Amino acid sequence: MGRALFRFHGELEDFLPKDQRGTWLQYHYRGAPSLKHAIETFGVPHPEVGVPADLGRPLEDGEALDVYRREFRTQPGEEWRFVLDCHLGRLAKHLRILGFDTVYRPQAEDGWLAAVSHDEGRVLLTMDRGLLMRGLVDRGSLVRSAAPRDQLREILGRFHLAGQVRPLxxxxxxxxxxxxxxxxxxxDQIPPKTRxxxxxxxxxxxxxxxxxAGSHYERMMAWVENLGIRANQNPC
Ligand SMILES: [Zn+2]
Known part of the structure; x- marks a missing residue:
C-alpha cells in the first residue's frame, strides 16, 4: 500500500472539515491513482487547484505535497467567459449587467454545463462540488456565498473583474x-418621454x-458604484 501526505492552503481549505485545515493529511492508496484523484478524495475539486500543476501524473509513494488554489487571471486581451448552473440565475443577471459574457439556462443539466464549459472554454460557476469534479471541466469555481450580492462580490474578487466592467x-x-x-x-419602440x-x-x-441609459441605468450604476467598482463606459 502507498502513502502520501497533502496539505491544502488558502481558499482550498473551504472544502475541508475544520479539523483538517492547516495540517498534513494522510492518503493511503493501492494501485496508481493520479494526483487529481487523490486530491478530489479530500473533497477539493481539481479546477480550483493551481499547484501542483500536473494533476494527471501518478502519485509517488512517500511524497508530501502542498496544494494551492489556482490564481484566476487572464492573459492580456483575453476576457473571462462564464457558464452558470441553474441555481445562479440572479448572479447570471448581475454579471450580464456588468457586461460579462454569461451563459445561463434555468433548466440546464449537469452534462450540458460541463460540455459548454469544456467546448467553449467558459468558467463553470456552480454551487455543486460534484459537478466541478467532472473530468470534462477544466475551468471552474465553486460559488461559496448564498446571497446573490455576496456571490457577485466573491466572483468579482476571485477573477479580478473590477477593471473589466462595461455596462450596457x-x-x-x-x-x-x-x-x-x-x-x-x-x-416607435421608445416611450414618448424618453424620446x-x-x-x-x-x-x-x-x-x-x-x-x-434610462432611470434603470442610473440605479444600476449607483448599485455598481456601491460595490466599489468604476465602470469603463458611459453610453449617454
Ligand atoms: Zn437579447
Missing part, C-alpha cells in the same frame, strides 16, 4: 451583444431587445 454591453435576457442603433430606426431627452440607443444583436 450584454443583453440581460439572452446574453447577446448590444450594438448601437439609430434613434430614427427604433422611434425627448435620450439620443443614444442600443439593441440586442440576438433578440432585438432595446436598451438605453
Amino acid at each position: 454591453r450584454r443583453c440581460l435576457r439572452c446574453n447577446g451583444l448590444l450594438v448601437d442603433v439609430a434613434k430614427d430606426e427604433v422611434l 425627448l431627452w435620450c439620443q443614444e440607443y442600443r439593441r440586442c444583436s440576438a433578440c432585438s431587445q432595446l436598451y438605453w
